Amino acid sequence: MGLTKQYLKWESSSLFGVICSASVNVILVGDFSILVAACENVLMWDTRRQLILRKYSITEPGRITRIALGSQVVAGYNDGKIRLFDLETCECITILCGHKSEVTTLNFNESKTLLVSGGKDTCIIVWDVLNQTGLFRLNGHTGAITQVRFLSNRNYLVSSSKDCLVKLWDLDIKHCFCSIVGHKTEVYDFVTLRDETVLCTGSLDSEMRYFKLNFKDMEKSDDVEKDMQSLSMETDDQQTESDSQYDNKWIKVEKLGSIISDTSSKVDVMHKHPMCDNAFLVLHQKSKSLLCYKMMNEKELKAHMKKKAKKLAKMSEQSIDTAIDLEAVAFSETITKEQLGKCSGTIKSFDIRKFGKQCVIAATQHTNLVERFTLFPESEHEHLSQASHSSEVRAVAISSDSTLIASCSKESVKVWSKSTFSCLRTVPSGYALCCCFVAGNKHIVLGTKSGKLYIIDIAISEVLEIVDAHLGEVWTLDQYPNGKGLISAGSDKSIKFWDYALQPDNDEKLILTLSLTRKLDLEEDILSVKISENGKYFAAALLDNTVKVFFMDSLKFFLSMYGHKLPVVSVDISTDNTLLVSGSADRNLKIWGMDFGDCHKSIFAHEESITCVRFLPKTHLIFSAGKDGMIKQWDGDKFQLIQTLRGHFKCAVWTLAVAPSTGSLMVSSGADRSLRVWERTMEPLVLDEENELEREREFEEEVDKNVIQPVIPGSSEETNLPSRKNMETVKAAEKIMECLENADQFYNGVEKVALLDALGITGQQHVIDTLTKVKSSELEQSLLVLPFNYVIQLFEYCNLFIKQALQVELCTRIVLFLVRIHHGRIIINEELSTAINQVGDSMQNQVTLFKDRIGFNTAALTHLKQQIERKKQVKLFADATSTFSEKKKKRQRRDKSKAIITVVS
Numbered sequence: 001m002g003l004t005k006q007y008l009k010w011e012s013s014s015l016f017g018v019i020c021s022a023s024v025n026v027i028l029v030g031d032f033s034i035l036v037a038a039c040e041n042v043l044m045w046d047t048r049r050q051l052i053l054r055k056y057s058i059t060e061p062g063r064i065t066r067i068a069l070g071s072q073v074v075a076g077y078n079d080g081k082i083r084l085f086d087l088e089t090c091e092c093i094t095i096l097c098g099h100k101s102e103v104t105t106l107n108f109n110e111s112k113t114l115l116v117s118g119g120k121d122t123c124i125i126v127w128d129v130l131n132q133t134g135l136f137r138l139n140g141h142t143g144a145i146t147q148v149r150f151l152s153n154r155n156y157l158v159s160s161s162k163d164c165l166v167k168l169w170d171l172d173i174k175h176c177f178c179s180i181v182g183h184k185t186e187v188y189d190f191v192t193l194r195d196e197t198v199l200c201t202g203s204l205d206s207e208m209r210y211f212k213l214n215f216k217d218m219e220k221s222d223d224v225e226k227d228m229q230s231l232s233m234e235t236d237d238q239q240t241e242s243d244s245q246y247d248n249k250w251i252k253v254e255k256l257g258s259i260i261s262d263t264s265s266k267v268d269v270m271h272k273h274p275m276c277d278n279a280f281l282v283l284h285q286k287s288k289s290l291l292c293y294k295m296m297n298e299k300e301l302k303a304h305m306k307k308k309a310k311k312l313a314k315m316s317e318q319s320i321d322t323a324i325d326l327e328a329v330a331f332s333e334t335i336t337k338e339q340l341g342k343c344s345g346t347i348k349s350f351d352i353r354k355f356g357k358q359c360v361i362a363a364t365q366h367t368n369l370v371e372r373f374t375l376f377p378e379s380e381h382e383h384l385s386q387a388s389h390s391s392e393v394r395a396v397a398i399s400s401d402s403t404l405i406a407s408c409s410k411e412s413v414k415v416w417s418k419s420t421f422s423c424l425r426t427v428p429s430g431y432a433l434c435c436c437f438v439a440g441n442k443h444i445v446l447g448t449k450s451g452k453l454y455i456i457d458i459a460i461s462e463v464l465e466i467v468d469a470h471l472g473e474v475w476t477l478d479q480y481p482n483g484k485g486l487i488s489a490g491s492d493k494s495i496k497f498w499d500y501a502l503q504p505d506n507d508e509k510l511i512l513t514l515s516l517t518r519k520l521d522l523e524e525d526i527l528s529v530k531i532s533e534n535g536k537y538f539a540a541a542l543l544d545n546t547v548k549v550f551f552m553d554s555l556k557f558f559l560s561m562y563g564h565k566l567p568v569v570s571v572d573i574s575t576d577n578t579l580l581v582s583g584s585a586d587r588n589l590k591i592w593g594m595d596f597g598d599c600h601k602s603i604f605a606h607e608e609s610i611t612c613v614r615f616l617p618k619t620h621l622i623f624s625a626g627k628d629g630m631i632k633q634w635d636g637d638k639f640q641l642i643q644t645l646r647g648h649f650k651c652a653v654w655t656l657a658v659a660p661s662t663g664s665l666m667v668s669s670g671a672d673r674s675l676r677v678w679e680r681t682m683e684p685l686v687l688d689e690e691n692e693l694e695r696e697r698e699f700e701e702e703v704d705k706n707v708i709q710p711v712i713p714g715s716s717e718e719t720n721l722p723s724r725k726n727m728e729t730v731k732a733a734e735k736i737m738e739c740l741e742n743a744d745q746f747y748n749g750v751e752k753v754a755l756l757d758a759l760g761i762t763g764q765q766h767v768i769d770t771l772t773k774v775k776s777s778e779l780e781q782s783l784l785v786l787p788f789n790y791v792i793q794l795f796e797y798c799n800l801f802i803k804q805a806l807q808v809e810l811c812t813r814i815v816l817f818l819v820r821i822h823h824g825r826i827i828i829n830e831e832l833s834t835a836i837n838q839v840g841d842s843m844q845n846q847v848t849l850f851k852d853r854i855g856f857n858t859a860a861l862t863h864l865k866q867q868i869e870r871k872k873q874v875k876l877f878a879d880a881t882s883t884f885s886e887k888k889k890k891r892q893r894r895d896k897s898k899a900i901i902t903v904v905s
Contacts, residue, residue: 076103118145134722202267257331408432447474
């Protein structure tokens with residue numbers, strides 16, 4: 001038997017270079033603290049000190065699409081999962097699985113106990129944050145949900161969608177009682193004004209629509225279906241935009257009017273003004289400023305119309321009746337518009353909060369930048385952009401001692417510390433396409449889109465010289481093995497050889513420069529070049545889909561490697577000069593022999609175009625990156641996949657850089673503007689286990705795609721279970737069935753149960769431990785797939801646990817849910833009906849005990865509080881805020897009176 005080749009596992013160690021994901025909302029936490037999403041992480045920044053205060057991170061690949069802040073930090077991901085993080089410890093508390101696709105909106109209610117989420121799967125789910133479980137799912141929209149908000153004064157929800165509808169939901173009966181039509185295009189956001197009696201919506205067109213909401217206080221009957229039939233309004237087919245009001249016994253909706261915006265772009269974000277109940281701020285697409293719309297009250301409107309009448313009278317020089325008829329005033333006259341907070345770039349999202357007397361605004365931009373400024377009084381804009389590129393990173397390089405990392409983008413070059421991942425130097429430059437460290441890691445050479453080579457001194461952060469190297473783009477650079485020069489190639493069909501030289505500058509100081517020594521002209525554009533480690537050959541990837549190898553000393557042709565169907569974009573040569581690897585836009589990776597130029601293996605490596613290939617030093621292990629967002633490790637001898645790294649989630653990976661000395665470090669950059677560091681661990685990697693994990697991941701994705709939401713007794717077309725079936729719920733159900741079988745064998749079997757004997761527990765303890773380990777958010781879906789014979793056993797154990805006062809709340813929840821879904825089979829079975837009645841009696845007794853205990857403790861605490869207040873003559877739990885504000889008002893009145901007396905004297 002041959003020896004098995006052992007591989008070591010690679011893991012992501014750090015993510016840096018990203019300040020914010022521009023497409024995700026931003027949240028103001030404090031006066032100088034903001035919460036933003038950065039790829040799969042949530043960051044809390046201090047804008048004053050330009051530091052990260054807290055980082056809420058996960059180990060799984062993903063992309064955050066929405067965040068919210070309550071008693072916990074909540075993040076919604078593109079796979080439909082919602083993660084809750086502890087605000088202080090930054091640990092992930094639980095994962096809520098309910099949506100099938102991207103989460104588009106998250107909002108808390110006023111007490112921060114309920115969370116509502118909407119997704120691209122057209123569903124709205126209400127979650128109980130305290131119990132970490134879902135309450136119910138609301139179905140009704142036919143398009144992706146764009147916004148959902150709670151109403152603070154009533155137990156209602158308001159939702160908007162891409163189906164051009166705005167719906168109002170009653171959370172008590174879990175049904176939609178009003179659908180507001182009249183929008184011609186997709187509705188993206190809305191706000192409520194004037195104590196939630198006015199609704200303003202923003203859509204894809206430039207029209208802002210205002211609706212008056214007249215809620216009717218009424219008692220709801222017990223028959224939900226009868227209520228819904230009576231309150232159902234006209235169908236959407238019968239309603240048109242000309243409908244001015246909608247009326248039922250729940251609500252009367254009247255359209256007040258609409259305002260046409262000056263810009264023709266859609267509304268992206270709307271936020272209510274924190275200092276005025278009649279105003280809100282709007283962000284239009286591709287806008288650099290915010291617009292503030294305000295509805296004037298009766299007093300303001302009268303003053304405005306009188307001023308307008310006087311102005312007209314002055315212009316016409318005639319007397320005009322100044323009597324104001326408010327009912328005859330056009331709706332557009334009641335709205336004022338003001339431009340606020342013009343930023344340096346296009347705003348993608350913003351948040352506005354009131355802190356003390358200041359109104360603070362934080363805005364994210366598409367250039368990976370966050371701006372913060374205040375209104376009333378207006379302050380200078382603070383920028384949070386020092387530790388990031390404003391455009392995608394197209395080239396990275398690692399110094400020979402693996403202590404520095406260089407990254408290049410459209411506008412600048414940044415040098416990062418490997419130990420702290422902090423930005424050490426930033427140098428403005430041209431549009432860089434490639435780079436490398438030279439001259440003892442003290443300089444960086446860039447190849448740019450304009451055909452120039454930039455020589456940068458890291459110590460002084462300056463460009464020493466700009467060399468006109470090529471007539472077109474410089475696609476690739478590679479340094480000589482002896483470190484005395486480099487080779488460059490570009491779209492002008494030439495390869496140029498440069499030597500390093502020192503020449504005096506204007507101050508007679510010696511600086512590094514490049515001296516052209518040789519030039520090789522070819523028939524096609526060169527996309528990549530690589531010099532062999534022994535300095536004997538160099539390979540060039542051409543636009544004609546071939547790779548040509550030349551002798552380094554004479555520049556004579558040696559080998560031609562052809563077989564790719566599309567241009568080869570990257571090549572690399574192994575350290576022992578025996579293998580060459582090429583990656584092409586045809587998604588194939590080919591391994592060639594350097595002796596005869598024969599193709600050893602052609603591998604279909606990625607689902608999209610390959611962008612970069614690299615050998616690990618002193619090995620035949622290959623890393624490849626593609627536009628599918630994956631980085632894959634291959635064995636160049638056995639031609640098999642070793643590991644798949646999924647850091648850049650569904651974003652193109654543009655380039656890779658491997659540490660030239662040790663090969664234990666790799667840096668990648670992608671279209672998400674992130675720089676990711678991958679490190680080789682000492683953990684051995686077993687290929688069979690990796691293949692098994694890959695198959696499980698594919699199976700889970702297939703299950704998530706094909707799952708059909710079951711119909712639950714008591715549910716309707718509009719409401720259903722909040723959770724969805726996935727692999728976690730299936731595994732939890734299997735564990736429940738296994739523990740029930742073990743417990744049954746423990747009490748009825750002849751042989752001992754090995755698992756229970758090893759743990760030293762009884763069958764009942766095993767069952768209760770298994771049930772408590774099931775996540776609260778996955779419990780219902782796990783119970784839903786249990787066969788009925790296991791349900792009967794579970795009833796018996798739950799009855800025992802309730803009588804013994806063990807996990808009463810959990811067991812009660814299980815019993816009630818099982819009775820709900822198996823009600824038909826339970827009532828026809830007399831024995832089971834008797835057992836259910838016994839469980840009901842036990843539950844009633846335990847609930848009574850809990851009530852008595854809570855009442856006794858409450859009375860005891862009240863008695864202790866009264867005793868302490870009587871002894872110390874101090875009122876406990878007093879409202880310190882109101883007391884402080886009263887003292888402050890008295891002090892202000894006193895200071896004001898003193899000032900008046902001084903003036904009079």
